[in-house]
Amino acid sequence: xxxxIKICMATGPQARLEFFAGRGRLAVIxxxxxxxxxxxxxxxxxxxxxxxxxxxxxxxxVFGAEFAxxxxxxKLRPGAVMEARDLAALGGVSLAPxxxxxxxxxxxxxxxxxxxxxxxxxxAGRDPEQAVAxxxxxxxxxxxxxxxxxxxxSVVPNDPSFSSQWALLNTGQVADGVAGISGSDVGATAAWxxxxxxxxxxxxxxxxxxxxxxxxxxxxxxxxxxxxxNTNTSDLxxxxxxxxxxxxxxxxxxxxxIAGLCWDVMILPVVVVKPCGGVESWxxxxxxxxxxxxxxxxNMSLQYSTGSAYLHDAVKYAFASGVPMIAATGNSxxxxxxxxxxxxxxxxxxATNNADQRWWGSNWGPNIDLMGPGVGVLSLASDxxxxxxxxxxxxxxxxxxxxxxxxxxxxxxxxxxxRSVLHQTxxxxxxPGYDLLNGWGRVDAFAAVSLAIDLLPIPGDLDGNGVVxxxxxxxxxxxxxxxxxxNACPADLDGDCSVGxxxxxxxxxxxxxx
Numbered sequence: 001x002x003x004x005i006k007i008c009m010a011t012g013p014q015a016r017l018e019f020f021a022g023r024g025r026l027a028v029i030x031x032x033x034x035x036x037x038x039x040x041x042x043x044x045x046x047x048x049x050x051x052x053x054x055x056x057x058x059x060x061x062v063f064g065a066e067f068a069x070x071x072x073x074x075k076l077r078p079g080a081v082m083e084a085r086d087l088a089a090l091g092g093v094s095l096a097p098x099x100x101x102x103x104x105x106x107x108x109x110x111x112x113x114x115x116x117x118x119x120x121x122x123x124a125g126r127d128p129e130q131a132v133a134x135x136x137x138x139x140x141x142x143x144x145x146x147x148x149x150x151x152x153x154s155v156v157p158n159d160p161s162f163s164s165q166w167a168l169l170n171t172g173q174v175a176d177g178v179a180g181i182s183g184s185d186v187g188a189t190a191a192w193x194x195x196x197x198x199x200x201x202x203x204x205x206x207x208x209x210x211x212x213x214x215x216x217x218x219x220x221x222x223x224x225x226x227x228x229x230n231t232n233t234s235d236l237x238x239x240x241x242x243x244x245x246x247x248x249x250x251x252x253x254x255x256x257x258i259a260g261l262c263w264d265v266m267i268l269p270v271v272v273v274k275p276c277g278g279v280e281s282w283x284x285x286x287x288x289x290x291x292x293x294x295x296x297x298x299n300m301s302l303q304y305s306t307g308s309a310y311l312h313d314a315v316k317y318a319f320a321s322g323v324p325m326i327a328a329t330g331n332s333x334x335x336x337x338x339x340x341x342x343x344x345x346x347x348x349x350x351a352t353n354n355a356d357q358r359w360w361g362s363n364w365g366p367n368i369d370l371m372g373p374g375v376g377v378l379s380l381a382s383d384x385x386x387x388x389x390x391x392x393x394x395x396x397x398x399x400x401x402x403x404x405x406x407x408x409x410x411x412x413x414x415x416x417x418x419r420s421v422l423h424q425t426x427x428x429x430x431x432p433g434y435d436l437l438n439g440w441g442r443v444d445a446f447a448a449v450s451l452a453i454d455l456l457p458i459p460g461d462l463d464g465n466g467v468v469x470x471x472x473x474x475x476x477x478x479x480x481x482x483x484x485x486x487n488a489c490p491a492d493l494d495g496d497c498s499v500g501x502x503x504x505x506x507x508x509x510x511x512x513x514x
Contacts, residue, residue, distance in 0.1 A: 175376030246380030261401025
């Protein structure tokens with residue numbers, strides 16, 4: 001019988017990889033990202049092996065292990081064999097071909113010696129490194145080595161409650177009484193291999209306020225309270241705005257509480273409810289205030305039923321200003337979205353559970369864009385601790401945090417480009433393609449950030465046509481000299497607030513005209 005190895009997440013039923021073809025390269029989407037702890041869930045006996053070869057259940061179970069604990073690899077010398085008694089004396093139980101595949105070019109494989117590699121299953125408790133040292137001295141062995149352990153590249157923060165954040169790394173955690181499915185998450189740990197932030201994106205959180213929390217220290221800007229017309233933005237609605245803000249941007253890998261999606265995002269609190277409810281005109285004023293006070297993104301974990309023309313005009317104001325608005329679809333299990341999510345100018349987000357299923361209470365219907373984790377989501381609480389909440393209010397900030405990561409690697413992305421990237425990279429969880437229950441699917445942060453990187457403009461492509469040619473050279477030469485303003489000088493490619501020889505060198509270095 002052939003040996004069959006099934007590697008899975010230590011706490012989940014499976015590790016899943018999907019592949020996303022980005023522009024010009026292939027990116028591996030980690031939907032069940034490696035957390036440093038693997039377990040061998042099934043190891044059938046190699047050919048000729050006895051019962052002792054089975055049941056090596058913890059071969060990869062040591063957290064953070066650098067190599068397998070139950071076996072080692074040896075490369076036999078040409079024509080050499082290893083006797084069973086020698087193997088046993090060295091602490092080996094069995095010897096079997098290492099390769100699980102057939103080499104199409106057998107001659108080349110033989111020349112290299114690929115066909116001479118064997119896996120030595122070790123006796124229980126045998127130290128792999130010691131076994132390698134002793135096997136290396138055996139006359140039949142050309143090379144002996146441990147079998148290194150690794151997996152999909154990911155960043156796992158040291159925040160003490162991160163293991164409970166199934167929305168960011170789902171290893172099968174139970175949420176709201178439902179056992180999760182490994183990989184049913186936004187792919188945060190894989191996204192963090194690309195970026196954890198790096199650009200102070202300002203996210204306006206239109207909500208109940210944001211209480212100061214150690215995981216947001218130094219990143220909560222002076223906001224505004226619309227109902228009270230003052231700057232008191234303390235959270236007075238059972239931590240709702242604080243919870244939302246934590247999902248977006250709690251500091252990661254700082255040994256405190258949880259990790260948000262974008263670790264250095266700036267939170268701009270805008271109170272639009274008092275304490276938990278209010279009128280649409282307050283939301284409208286909050287939108288325009290946020291746009292006018294530097295918001296790059298607006299998160300609206302809110303739901304309203306009327307959709308006044310005044311509120312819609314404010315939404316149009318933000319849309320025309322190029323500020324993406326992310327809005328919750330609502331929690332009424334209704335076949336229509338709440339406002340402002342119902343309007344096409346917003347990015348409307350419904351909620352999924354930890355098995356990539358639509359949450360029963362999530363509103364659905366025309367104009368829904370995406371889904372995000374929203375059931376049993378752990379985030380920050382106003383008392384400085386953490387708490388769990390459920391709803392589309394929790395789903396929307398997962399998309400907002402993803403967009404903040406996208407902007408950290410490609411600040412040139414427009415609202416329409418952001419929306420397109422999110423649609424293209426979403427994990428399809430319903431009917432194939434777009435559907436009214438799930439939109440384009442559940443947000444995938446790694447895939448979205450990967451595509452955002454692929455869409456970075458070519459240095460020197462000043463006219464934005466995808467090539468660097470004479471037209472771009474003419475634009476650069478026409479801008480030669482000091483810039484009137486650094487952020488209004490596209491030809492300043494090196495960022496020194498002037499256009500000169502170094503900028504010309506950058507442009508010519510990316511010349512693509514035939």
